[in-house]
Amino acid sequence: MxxxxxxxxxxxxxxxxxxxxxxxxxxxxxxxxxxxxxxxxxxxxxxxxxxxxxxxxxxxxxIPPPGTKRDPENYAQSLADSQIIIGKCRAMSLKMAFFHPVGKTHRYFVWVVAGHRVKGLTRWYLNDEVVSVNGAGMVTSGKYAGHAWLWFERGDHDAVANSTFVAECGGKWTTDHRGREVAKVYAKFEMTDEVVQAGRPVITCEVEGSDEIYDPRTNATGYSNNAILAFYWWMALPREEGGFGCYPDEIDWDWVATEANVCDEQVPLKAGGSEPRYTLDGFMQTGADPSSVRGILVENMAGRFTYSGGLMLARPGYWVPVSSTISEDDITDAVAYDLLTPGDQRVTEISASWNDPDKLYVADELPLRSIESPDIAQGSLDLPFVKSRTRGQRIQKIRLLQSGAGITLSLPLNINGLGLAPMDTVMLGGNRYPRLSNTAFTVTNWSISPDFGVPVSVREENEEMYAWSIADEIDRVAVSVIDRAEMISEPASTADTAGSAGEVSDGTTSYTPAQIRQLEDRIAALEP
Structure with missing residues (x-):
């Protein structure tokens, strides 16, 4: 892998x-x-x-963590980490080999796309141009048409060496060069004058990633961009292969099945139709910090993550109904609360960037979202695994409202607090805190004190944070185009002007025919 x-x-x-x-x-x-x-x-x-x-x-x-600002590219390093691809994205590639057989006018390249098997290729790019490729591998469109050949090998477990490279590379690429379980691109260029002048293009491809993702709901393994299924596939992947390296008993597959159903729920679109609530579509490098990658994956489904009871638990962003009420008898001391979250977590307007498939997967900005506030506190989201404009806006809204909710509490509970778990939704019962009795909270943390008390931290939560309708969808900002002004082909009528014969006047200044021709020449010089 x-x-x-x-x-x-x-x-x-x-x-x-x-x-x-x-x-x-x-x-x-x-x-x-x-x-x-x-x-x-x-x-x-x-x-x-x-x-x-x-x-x-x-x-x-x-090695940087995944990010929207990393444009697809080709790169070459003597010691480099490979890529992991989940869902559909336009991926970078690492140069693995280059051949220039003596006496031949062709150049041969092998580029590694991913260090694991993928479902397959859906689109070719040479530089930033989509090109078509026929069954023989020949590029049939664009400036390299007829002089370039591209083959994609998805990293099968029984892959064989590329026959063209074996036959044409003078023994440098043999039948033993199979690259099993490594997704790769074979590229061949004929060095014509046109190709030499154009230069070697950046070779990238749109790929559907790993097809070894387990779905506990069907007990099947295959391709999926379901956010939770893709997340736990990466979590279970061994650390030396670029994953998080969970132990098998750290994953509750019943939990995974429940959260996967949430990700598959359909959300209506303003343009018609619907889309899954959460997917993950993107790539990462195997050497990136696992904890950072985990946090980015969770953020890209507006989710939360906790390690509780020996289990790695991730939950995408959705409203979880109240599961328990904390009794007055369970509170052992005064409740400490702050009406405002810490300054570095509180924002009143939030921007977000994502990679737009309709714009060659180049980073694009979502419309700014804000809430009414006398103060302005700005925040931003980086969503490299979001490939839907609407999904990005939903995540943006959830994070903004969560930040603006405000109330966080520290609850000193007795031993009954052990019945709570992080990410549970709770309410306060009794009459001691009437201002808080109608507010729901999500458990963010708990611990055990030396006196066997259970300090619990909670944060305000409500159903409206996750509500979404097509009215919430912000249209892409329209770009105003100013029409080019038409030039006046003849001077204005002289019927009502004064001056000597052959002169034109605007009422204050007179122009001779020679001056008019000079003005016309200057105006013509300004035209594009």
Whole structure:
């Protein structure tokens, strides 16, 4: 899976590391200790391992988390992490191989799209132009038509080497070069004058990602962009393959099934039809910080995440009815509350960016949303796994209203507080706090104190935060286009003007025919 690409791409640097570590580190240490033979080899190997490990850690520290501002591109590195793709997106690719056979006018490239098997390709791009490709792999549209060939291999477990590359690369690509479980692009270019002048294009593709996502509702495995199913597929993926690395007993599949049903609920669209409530469509690099990636995935379904009772629990954004009422008898001390959430969490207007499939997946901004407030506090959302304008607006609204809800409480409860769990929706019973008795809260945190009390933190919650209708949908902002002014072909009538023969007057200034021609020439020079 993901680790395969890192191993393949890292062969060159690993060899260089051994060559570097042996003379500078391994042999010098061995000489000082009078080690020979196997001992010296072991020291050299340890030096190489340390070098490679440090290089990997340094690289991983630089791997950015998923984001909307990362435009699809081709890149080349000697030691690089591969990609994980879920749902449909336009993905980047890592150069794996390049061949220039002697005496041939063709160039051959292999690009890695993902370090795992994907469902398949849906669209080709050369630079930012969608191109068509026939059954033989030849590009049939655009400036590279007839001089470029593209093949996509989805990373099958029994993949075979590309026959064209085996036949035409002079033995550099053999039948053993199969790249199993690695989704990749084979590209071939004929170096005609037109192709040389145009240059090598950026080769990207629209891909439907992993088709190994488990659905506990049907007990089937296949392609899905259902937000919760895709999330838990990544959570269960081993850490060395780019996933979070959950243990099997940390996932409650009954919980997953329930939340997956919520994600599949249909939401009406103003333009007609409907769409699933939440999907995840995007890519990430395997070396990105797992906790950061997890947080981004949760944010892209307006959700919450907690680790409770030994389980990894994620819930997409929707209204959860009140499940319990906290009795006055369960409150052991005064309730502490703040009418306002912390300043860094409270916003009155929020912007959001997403990747628009209709605009080549380039980052686009959603219309600003705000709530009435005497003060302005701005916030922003980055939604790299959202590919629907309406879904992005729904998430934007939920986060804005959650921030504006305001009330957070610290409840000192007795041992009965252990019956609550994070993300439960609760209410306060009794008459001690009448101003809070009609307010619902979601449990955000709880712990056990030394005196066996249960301090619980809750935040205001209400059903309207998640309500949505087509009236809430903001249309794409229209761009006003000003028509080009038409030029006047002849001077205005001279019937009511004064002046000498051949002159034209605007009532204050007279113009001779020569001056008029000069003005016309100046005006003509201003035309595009």
């Amino acid at each position: 993901g680790k395969i690409v890192k191993i393949v791409a890292g062969v060159a640097i690993a060899a260089a590391a051994i060559a570097l570590a042996a003379p500078t580190g391994g042999l010098s240490i061995a000489g000082a200790l009078s080690l020979t033979g196997i001992a010296a080899s072991v020291v050299g190997a340890i030096g190489a391992a340390v070098f490679a490990t440090v290089a990997t850690l340094a690289l991983n520290a630089l």
